[in-house]
Amino acid sequence: MYSITTFQELMKGLPRAAFDQAVARHNAAKYTKHFKPWNHMTAMVYAQASGAPSLRALETGFNAHASHHYHL
Numbered sequence: 001m002y003s004i005t006t007f008q009e010l011m012k013g014l015p016r017a018a019f020d021q022a023v024a025r026h027n028a029a030k031y032t033k034h035f036k037p038w039n040h041m042t043a044m045v046y047a048q049a050s051g052a053p054s055l056r057a058l059e060t061g062f063n064a065h066a067s068h069h070y071h072l
Helices: 006-012 016-025 037-050 055-063 066-071
Strands: none
Touching: 006 037, 016 037, 037 055
16 A cells, blocks of 8 residues: 655655756756756665665665655
């Protein structure tokens, strides 16, 4: 059964269209190839919310919930 996670509720408050407009306005995605600005924003919000002290802790925490990745 599908249920909305707390992280998804948090991300609902971030307007994707406004974020994309800001990225376009500042040409922030000029040199990106694979790790897009929205993915970077999602990772940074997750790091702040989870209190991850390092990239390794962020990766471990994020991959612990692999079944929820498709919702992002």
